[in-house]
Amino acid sequence: MRTDYAISTIYNYTLLQKRHVGLSVRKLVYFLLVITHSFFSLSAFSQQLTAVVGLQNGWPPYVIDAERPTGLSVQIVSRAFALSGYYLDLRITPWSRALKEVQRGADAVLIAAWYSEEREQSMIFSDPYLFNEISFITLRKNPVDWGTYQDLVGKSVGIIRNYAYDADFMSTDKVKKIPAADLVTNIRKLQTERIDLIIEEYRVALWTMRQHNIPTNIFQKVYPNVSYNGLYVAAGKLNPNAQKYITAFNAGLKQLIDSGELQHLIEQFDEVTN
Structure with a gap:
């Protein structure tokens, strides 16, 4: 997680507040303090993180297409990967193309996928995070x-x-x-x-x-x-790094769950957007 990511996230959520009449300034500021603390806490060791490319269509409020993508799924998946030593390099991509690229073995993951038996033939799924x-x-x-x-x-x-x-x-x-x-x-x-x-x-x-x-x-x-429907991270079985990415995400997700941070992220996001 880089410092410029945190700064741009503040900008993106300021835009979110302007577009969503239900957001109070107090709620927005409080939430920004929470996520900014998380981002800056990670910046100390960000240079040691290994990039994992994420492909996903804009799907707000879970994936919000902005200069630096934000949203509830983005926050959770980024944080879980970071706890396992990975930096999520998320690229907003039309869904059909993102799905095909991952299924064909691209060195990337989908960050907000629904499970189906058909998809399981070509992809490995993480544990559900939402x-x-x-x-x-x-x-x-x-x-x-x-x-x-x-x-x-x-x-x-x-x-x-x-x-x-x-x-x-x-x-x-x-x-x-x-x-x-x-x-x-x-x-x-x-x-x-x-x-x-x-x-x-x-x-x-x-x-x-x-x-x-x-x-x-x-x-x-x-x-x-x-x-x-559960929300999952998914990687193509033809990608030689697929299992490594999914194992890393699951390990980070477990830490989020055990520490209570996952529930905290969800509650803070809901407070701002509802």
Whole structure:
């Protein structure tokens, strides 16, 4: 972790505060003190860290595309790798390309991947460091009740290409799945009633709506959740360094969990962004 990373992170979170009306100055300053302390604590031995390249698409609030990428996943993965002697060199890359490069053996890792049996054929996964609640979202004026996929017969659901959704959802023929390149496209299609539902991590969906000035109060989350997805670091099996990277991350993650630092990072991030 370098000093300029800490400084640019302060700048990025200042922008975050301006864009997110729910952030108080006091919360922002407190959170910046926490993360800045972490970054500067690491700077003393940063020259001894070995770089590991991370590839990931922007996926706020977990991965925020900025001059120096930030976000909850970035903080956790960077810290865990640092505790094992690695510096995360994160490069924001379109998801489809990042996934293909890692699966083909690029000397890199994905830092926020969902597990699937299909992906396990080509990648090694870490222990999960976070869990996402994946839900259906619809327009408030068009409420949907669901308990089984039979309740959604005839409904169209917007999905994102190459995302690893729940296996039961992907295998059902009860709903029509409409692929798109990204989440904002799906949100706008739902807003204009070209599809009936989208399936997404609700926190991510709300963030995306706010960033694109789409009113959040016209949408609602549909209960129950479709699934709970773990977030993982993943490396391609064709990469000779894959197991080394995953072992190092898992070791650092265990330290974060045992010390309580992981929970602290999550709570501080939630306090600022909620």
